[in-house]
Structure formats: structure tokens, C-alpha cells
Amino acid sequence: MSSQRKRTAAKSRPGVRPGESVRILISRARVRQRVRQMARQIRRDFPHDTLHLVGVLKGSVLFLADLARELGGEVSFDFLSVSSYGKGTNSTGEVKLIKDLDVGIEGRTVLVVEDILDTGLTLKYLLRLFEERQPKHLRVVVLLDKSERRVADIHADYTGFVIPNEFVVGYGLDYDERYRNLADVCILQFAQHGSAKK
Ligand code: IMP
Numbered sequence: 001m002s003s004q005r006k007r008t009a010a011k012s013r014p015g016v017r018p019g020e021s022v023r024i025l026i027s028r029a030r031v032r033q034r035v036r037q038m039a040r041q042i043r044r045d046f047p048h049d050t051l052h053l054v055g056v057l058k059g060s061v062l063f064l065a066d067l068a069r070e071l072g073g074e075v076s077f078d079f080l081s082v083s084s085y086g087k088g089t090n091s092t093g094e095v096k097l098i099k100d101l102d103v104g105i106e107g108r109t110v111l112v113v114e115d116i117l118d119t120g121l122t123l124k125y126l127l128r129l130f131e132e133r134q135p136k137h138l139r140v141v142v143l144l145d146k147s148e149r150r151v152a153d154i155h156a157d158y159t160g161f162v163i164p165n166e167f168v169v170g171y172g173l174d175y176d177e178r179y180r181n182l183a184d185v186c187i188l189q190f191a192q193h194g195s196a197k198k
Pocket residue numbers: 056059084085091114115116117118119120121122123166167168169173174175
């Protein structure tokens with residue numbers, strides 16, 4: 001087996017339930033390298049600003065933590081939580097604010113940090129909410145972009161990877177609250193139905 005095939009082959013790993021399997025889509029090394037590049041680009045665009053990172057819980061936590069360490073300069077964090085997929089792999093399309101930010105964003109340089117941009121409905125809702133609060137700058141950073149699935153007219157200012165229409169887990173992303181701790185971004189597959197494509 002070539003090293004490339006070895007890397008991407010379906011693996012049975014600790015923590016993977018019977019009937020489910022995960023296949024690496026983006027290795028941890030590629031993620032690390034891309035996060036570093038994105039941080040450099042963001043810092044070049046805002047060399048002197050305190051960057052206020054707003055993470056959307058919980059999927060963005062690992063990405064935000066790595067991005068923050070690469071950014072350098074002054075950085076602050078805040079988090080909010082919105083309703084998401086719940087137990088399945090399909091969005092209801094409905095967005096609800098569950099936990100708001102702790103501090104105001106007026107006059108700040110705000111980077112909304114998201115794990116994945118899918119239909120875009122979550123970000124559309126958040127951007128409208130944040131624009132009303134009059135930040136100095138409002139930018140969107142996403143690790144993954146499933147551009148094929150877009151419903152809302154939304155784009156990210158900084159995108160890590162454009163990915164195919166597959167359900168992905170790992171590096172913070174979950175299925176039913178599981179798999180967030182996988183270090184690679186993986187495609188989740190079910191034994192009987194193939195991948196969890198939407
Ligand atoms: P959107 O509103 O459809 O763009 O969905 C954004 C949210 O849906 C993300 O922040 C994730 O929580 C979740 N999501 C979308 N696609 C996936 C996926 O492939 N795996 C895990 N979560 C996903």
C-alpha cells in the first residue's frame with residue numbers, strides 16, 4: 001500500500017463505534033500548516049489591532065486555540081453558542097442564540113471563528129447580529145468550507161480548506177458530541193449507508 005493510501009484508508013480507531021468508521025480527509029500536519037498561513041495573512045491585514053476572536057461553540061474551540069497561538073500580538077477571546085445540528089447530520093436551518101458574548105464588540109476588530117461553513121445560515125444570522133453592535137472591523141475565519149451546500153449568500157474572509165459535501169468530524173467537529181478529539185479532519189462513514197453525505 002502506498003504511503004498516501006495508508007494515510008487515507010478507513011481505520012478502526014479507539015473511540016470509533018461499531019458500524020461507524022472515519023477516514024482522514026485533512027491530516028493534522030496539513031491543518032497545522034494552513035492555520036499558520038491563515039494567521040500570518042490575518043496579522044498582515046491587521047498588524048496593530050487587538051484581534052478579538054469570537055468562537056462559535058463548541059466546534060471552533062480547537063481551531064480558535066491553534067489560530068490564537070499563531071497570531072501573535074494582542075488577542076482576546078469570547079464565545080457564543082447557537083443551536084446546531086443536534087443528534088443527526090442534517091441542519092434544521094433554524095438558528096437560535098443559546099449563549100451570547102460576555103463583552104460588547106463595539107469598536108473592536110472582531111474575527112468570527114467558525115469550524116465549518118455549510119449552508120451559511122448560522123453565519124448569516126451571526127453577522128447580522130454583530131453588525132448591529134458596530135465593531136470597527138468584522139471578519140469571518142473558517143477552517144472548512146462546504147461551498148456546494150451554501151444556501152445563504154455568505155462568504156468567509158479567510159478560509160482554510162474547501163471540502164466536498166461529506167459529513168466531517170475531528171479537530172473540534174462532532175457527530176452527536178463524539179469525535180471532536182480526533183486530531184485530523186475525517187469523513188464519517190456508516191457501515192450500512194456509506195458516508196453521511198447530505
Ligand atoms: P451552517 O449554518 O449550515 O453553515 O452550519 C454550520 C454549523 O453546522 C457548523 O458550525 C457545524 O456545527 C455544523 N456542521 C455543518 N457541517 C458539518 C459537518 O460536516 N460535520 C459536523 N458539523 C457540521
